[in-house]
Amino acid sequence: MTIKLIGYAASGPTTKVIITLKELGIPYELDPPATYQSLKDDDYIKNKHPFGKMPVLFDGDFRITESRAICRYLASKYQGKYNDTILLPNDVHQASLVDQYISYESFYYDPPLSKIVYQEKVAKKFFDKDPDLEVIKENREELAKVLDVFEKLLEGKEYLNGECSLADLFICPNTYHVYCIDAHSDLWDSRPNVKNWWNRLCNRDSVKTTFEEIKSFWENN
Amino acid sequence: MTIKLIGYPISTPTLRVVICLKELGIPYEFEPPASFQALKDKDYIANKHAFGKIPVLLDGDYVINESRAICRYLVSKYQGKYNDTILIPSDVHKAGLVEQFISYESCYYDSPVSKIIGQEVFAKKFRGKDPDPEIIKQGREDLSKVLDVYEKLLEGKEYLIGEFSLADIFHCPCTNLAYGIAAHSDLWDNRPNVKNWWNNLRNRDCIKKSFEEVKN
Numbered sequence: 001m002t003i004k005l006i007g008y009a010a011s012g013p014t015t016k017v018i019i020t021l022k023e024l025g026i027p028y029e030l031d032p033p034a035t036y037q038s039l040k041d042d043d044y045i046k047n048k049h050p051f052g053k054m055p056v057l058f059d060g061d062f063r064i065t066e067s068r069a070i071c072r073y074l075a076s077k078y079q080g081k082y083n084d085t086i087l088l089p090n091d092v093h094q095a096s097l098v099d100q101y102i103s104y105e106s107f108y109y110d111p112p113l114s115k116i117v118y119q120e121k122v123a124k125k126f127f128d129k130d131p132d133l134e135v136i137k138e139n140r141e142e143l144a145k146v147l148d149v150f151e152k153l154l155e156g157k158e159y160l161n162g163e164c165s166l167a168d169l170f171i172c173p174n175t176y177h178v179y180c181i182d183a184h185s186d187l188w189d190s191r192p193n194v195k196n197w198w199n200r201l202c203n204r205d206s207v208k209t210t211f212e213e214i215k216s217f218w219e220n221n
Numbered sequence: 222m223t224i225k226l227i228g229y230p231i232s233t234p235t236l237r238v239v240i241c242l243k244e245l246g247i248p249y250e251f252e253p254p255a256s257f258q259a260l261k262d263k264d265y266i267a268n269k270h271a272f273g274k275i276p277v278l279l280d281g282d283y284v285i286n287e288s289r290a291i292c293r294y295l296v297s298k299y300q301g302k303y304n305d306t307i308l309i310p311s312d313v314h315k316a317g318l319v320e321q322f323i324s325y326e327s328c329y330y331d332s333p334v335s336k337i338i339g340q341e342v343f344a345k346k347f348r349g350k351d352p353d354p355e356i357i358k359q360g361r362e363d364l365s366k367v368l369d370v371y372e373k374l375l376e377g378k379e380y381l382i383g384e385f386s387l388a389d390i391f392h393c394p395c396t397n398l399a400y401g402i403a404a405h406s407d408l409w410d411n412r413p414n415v416k417n418w419w420n421n422l423r424n425r426d427c428i429k430k431s432f433e434e435v436k437n
Contacts, residue, residue: 050370051329064317066324073317096285096294103287106327108272149271 003028006048007055009213010221012117013067014055015173018213020071022206023169025082036126068102071166087166094161101160101167109150112142113174116184121177140187147187147194154193158200172201176211224249227269228276230434233338233394234288235276239434240390241292243427246303289323292387308387315382322381322388329367334395336360341402364408368415375414379421389422397423397432 007014039052048056049065057070075088119131159168188198228235260273269277270286277286337360340352
């Protein structure tokens, strides 16, 4: 039975899972919800996600929510099954360093980045509010400090832990949304290691094709 | 060589690791930093934590930081070595559900609890400010909604995935601080499944002992 992924291509968390599915060569079907509002329906909350969020993944009868948990599950179960791509190293020390970098992504990198995404992409389109320039400025400054740390961490490395891992893939969706805005691409482009790392990620097939899906979603919705 | 844990017991991330070490029966030495300021020294940032945070764990030459990553490392390497306690099941589906609840804790549960303890516990002590009642009120409202979901999720279960796991441990440190404030214990005590779950947790030996370290 094919894996079913409930979510929208434009959703950052859903996109993390799409990239991971593609990287591991896992066949899947994308099943977008009827509307954003339907995520709050009683039926959705009871049978899909108790907090009314996406993505949700069904693997036969097994249901799992929360993008990073879903991706770890996919790596644990399917890594090496469809291709040779390793996203979570088998060595316990290397795997834990990947976890450490996933934690950097979740708790230091993503928060300021998400706030910029919200102001620049979500506020107007979904809530008819103008972007709050103060919020954008504050979070650019915050993100700049994080990227300064990443610049050092990436010294002499192609990816955060040397080889591409879940930690690198997780930064892709929200970075794509903000990098595509001319006023913000400097955050990555002005730091040589970060710039190389981001370009390398953008050139991976799974990431490239998923970015096309995001672009297409925004154009058609 | 004994594992070394750099951190303070009052730090909720450090306490996650302390509970995990105790639950798995792993011997360790606790090493508080010289001061909070020491976390921003060039040497600390270069060799311990790139963002100047605690906790950091040293296992021989191996250095790892970020509490949830440290705990997963301890489980991967030492689960079953010192005792029979299982914190992440070997079954891939159950392990996936543990990760799901770990995500619920960090994405939904932690923020409102942190709002409450940020004001009630840390504002005066570390920032010399009085607690802000508006922030506390918002924290309580947000947490109530989350705990309503947990009440349903815990129906017929002692712990989040049924059996005790790392996901339950991760909820403990901040809950301990918030529950310990008389004005807020109702949030857990008013919901029978949540109350039962919290009582199960805080009565576990290792968790009880870890909470004692915070008090001291």
